[in-house]
Amino acid sequence: MIAAGLPQRFKVGFDPNSQIFSLAGTIRPRSIDEIAESIHALREAIDAVRGVLYIDVKRLIQMNNTAFQAFIRVALDACRERSDLRLVIVTSSVVSWTTRMFRHLSTIEPQISVEVYDSMFYPGQDYFEDTSFIPILRAQTKLTWRHERTILPRHGMRPGIAVADICCGIGDFAVLAQKEFQPARIVALDHSKPSLAYARKVAAEFGVTGIEYTYGDASEMLLEDNQFDFVACRHSVQVFNQPELLLKELYRIVKPGGRVYITNEKNSHCLGEPRAQSIQWTYNELARLLSNFEIDVEFGPKSRRYLADTGFDDILVESFMVTNLDGDPQDFADIIAGWEKMFADMAMRHGEAPEFIERFRQGFRDHIFAALHPKGYAGWPIWAASGRKPL
Amino acid sequence: MGASVNKTTETAFEPLLQFDMEMEDFLSDWHHCDHVSSYLARMISHNRTDPVRHSNFFSSALNELLEVSFRGGTTDGKIGLSIYRQGATERVQLSFPCPPGQARFYREAVSKTRESDAQARYLDAISNDLAPSRESVLLDLAVNYDARLRLDEDAAPAITLIVDLPLEGMVS
Numbered sequence: 232m233i234a235a236g237l238p239q240r241f242k243v244g245f246d247p248n249s250q251i252f253s254l255a256g257t258i259r260p261r262s263i264d265e266i267a268e269s270i271h272a273l274r275e276a277i278d279a280v281r282g283v284l285y286i287d288v289k290r291l292i293q294m295n296n297t298a299f300q301a302f303i304r305v306a307l308d309a310c311r312e313r314s315d316l317r318l319v320i321v322t323s324s325v326v327s328w329t330t331r332m333f334r335h336l337s338t339i340e341p342q343i344s345v346e347v348y349d350s351m352f353y354p355g356q357d358y359f360e361d362t363s364f365i366p367i368l369r370a371q372t373k374l375t376w377r378h379e380r381t382i383l384p385r386h387g388m389r390p391g392i393a394v395a396d397i398c399c400g401i402g403d404f405a406v407l408a409q410k411e412f413q414p415a416r417i418v419a420l421d422h423s424k425p426s427l428a429y430a431r432k433v434a435a436e437f438g439v440t441g442i443e444y445t446y447g448d449a450s451e452m453l454l455e456d457n458q459f460d461f462v463a464c465r466h467s468v469q470v471f472n473q474p475e476l477l478l479k480e481l482y483r484i485v486k487p488g489g490r491v492y493i494t495n496e497k498n499s500h501c502l503g504e505p506r507a508q509s510i511q512w513t514y515n516e517l518a519r520l521l522s523n524f525e526i527d528v529e530f531g532p533k534s535r536r537y538l539a540d541t542g543f544d545d546i547l548v549e550s551f552m553v554t555n556l557d558g559d560p561q562d563f564a565d566i567i568a569g570w571e572k573m574f575a576d577m578a579m580r581h582g583e584a585p586e587f588i589e590r591f592r593q594g595f596r597d598h599i600f601a602a603l604h605p606k607g608y609a610g611w612p613i614w615a616a617s618g619r620k621p622l
Numbered sequence: 623m624g625a626s627v628n629k630t631t632e633t634a635f636e637p638l639l640q641f642d643m644e645m646e647d648f649l650s651d652w653h654h655c656d657h658v659s660s661y662l663a664r665m666i667s668h669n670r671t672d673p674v675r676h677s678n679f680f681s682s683a684l685n686e687l688l689e690v691s692f693r694g695g696t697t698d699g700k701i702g703l704s705i706y707r708q709g710a711t712e713r714v715q716l717s718f719p720c721p722p723g724q725a726r727f728y729r730e731a732v733s734k735t736r737e738s739d740a741q742a743r744y745l746d747a748i749s750n751d752l753a754p755s756r757e758s759v760l761l762d763l764a765v766n767y768d769a770r771l772r773l774d775e776d777a778a779p780a781i782t783l784i785v786d787l788p789l790e791g792m793v794s
């Protein structure tokens with residue numbers, strides 16, 4: 232449903248099955264009359280539920296006092312009329328004012344509680360937001376950039392455009408892209424506060440200015456529609472348990488005619504010589520292990536289908552192999568050493584047997600052995616894909 | 623704008639931007655409040671630690687102030703808006719013409735934001751009122767944005783609201 236007078240900027244929805252009433256977008260009416268329909272929808276939702284009604288304001292971007300007071304009037308009156316009713320208001324840690332404004336309701340009315348929605352979006356998130364992940368990201372981007380700097384222009388990257396890097400991690404890609412392609416604007420978003428702090432520190436130390444680092448949830452972004460010519464999301468679609476949700480958000484913020492560029496892996500295709508078999512075994516097991524965390528590290532070749540299903544056209548897909556020959560083999564070995572530690576931790580937490588974990592680790596060590604071997608070869612394949620938002 | 627503010631604090635505030643518009647034009651469309659606050663918030667936030675979230679937060683506060691001037695202003699004269707910065711704080715200086723005698727109400731509303739019962743008054747307003755009053759909007763700024771408000775009446779019948787918003791520290 233769309234509020235009268237403010238087409239598309241404000242959305243009200245009610246899902247009777249989950250008992251969730253949601254308010255999203257920007258709503259700044261001059262008078263209550265303009266939002267009468269939405270107010271009525273809240274009243275109806277309250278009448279329709281037994282027990283708890285969740286009021287989801289995670290995606291509420293702006294709401295003036297006129298609208299705020301009108302909505303909370305309905306909520307407060309309903310609590311006064313019905314002692315069985317519980318209202319749970321779900322705000323987002325990203326939108327600073329909503330939590331500060333809505334928190335008062337639980338003081339005023341004991342039947343209302345306010346929850347701040349934050350981490351635990353998906354099962355693997357903790358691992359990716361940990362500081363121990365920082366050196367891995369650093370080592371990965373160092374090697375992938377050698378390939379991507381020549382790949383990117385084919386996917387629409389060029390000087391003077393507005394760029395977003397969603398799930399930017401420690402921001403190295405944004406720094407490199409800014410230096411190489413001089414975009415007019417570059418926004419870099421992530422949900423890891425340690426990674427963002429690190430990114431800002433690095434930028435300050437190297438005198439890099441103009442990258443707008445922002446804390447946010449990629450599946451519920453504060454960024455407005457149709458803002459960017461080029462939206463990158465690297466190694467991250469694969470870590471979401473609902474990739475289609477994330478892709479929808481990327482689609483929303485890119486301009487019509489602009490492109491969304493994603494890179495993903497197919498970890499079971501990581502390879503090395505010598506010791507190919509042990510390496511192969513471990514990466515097959517890795518893909519299986521991560522699927523328990525709803526992370527699909529086999530996503531790479533699925534990019535085309537997912538981009539098409541999201542509504543993109545002119546889809547381009549290519550793959551490249553990061554190898555130990557892309558410069559100093561030690562850089563490749565550093566990546567794998569980081570993986571060994573991180574993924575062995577995950578295997579342990581998942582309750583794998585010690586013998587399994589030992590064999591699992593051995594494959595990574597063999598991959599490192601192959602990388603550093605004077606006649607060895609070690610590879611990590613990546614799929615780069617992009618699609619255009621139709622005009 | 624005729625603001626007579628303490629010179630030592632004033633020099634410490636660096637001007638970021640200034641905007642004015644004929645009141646008659648401003649009052650011709652309600653959406654000016656939304657458009658001006660969103661646009662200016664984005665301009666002044668680009669070099670904040672988290673530009674996107676700072677801009678969202680700042681726009682929210684600025685819009686309320688613009689709505690106050692929209693609802694309470696008269697058509698003769700200009701609306702003037704200046705934004706300054708000192709460290710983690712932005713100062714919004716908003717002046718607009720209002721009907722004679724109204725200054726007193728702003729004076730009272732502003733002084734209430736500085737009293738120790740500001741929060742209690744705010745809670746009382748939002749739990750009982752159907753629509754926000756000028757007073758509760760200013761209390762909202764004090765309570766939810768940690769704003770410090772002052773009023774300058776030197777250019778009567780125009781009034782100037784001076785609002786310090788320490789949002790940078792709250793965003794990051």
Ligand SMILES: C[S@@+](CC[C@H](N)C(=O)[O-])C[C@H]1O[C@@H](n2cnc3c(N)ncnc32)[C@H](O)[C@@H]1O
Pocket residue numbers: 352356359360368369371372397398399400401420421422423426447448449450464465466467470
């Ligand atoms: C595998 S890393 C990739 C980082 C970066 N793109 C790179 O290639 O170096 C995944 C990133 O997604 C971020 N992330 C996870 N969940 C997120 C969410 N809901 N919103 C935004 N970022 C998220 C993590 O913090 C992490 O930095």
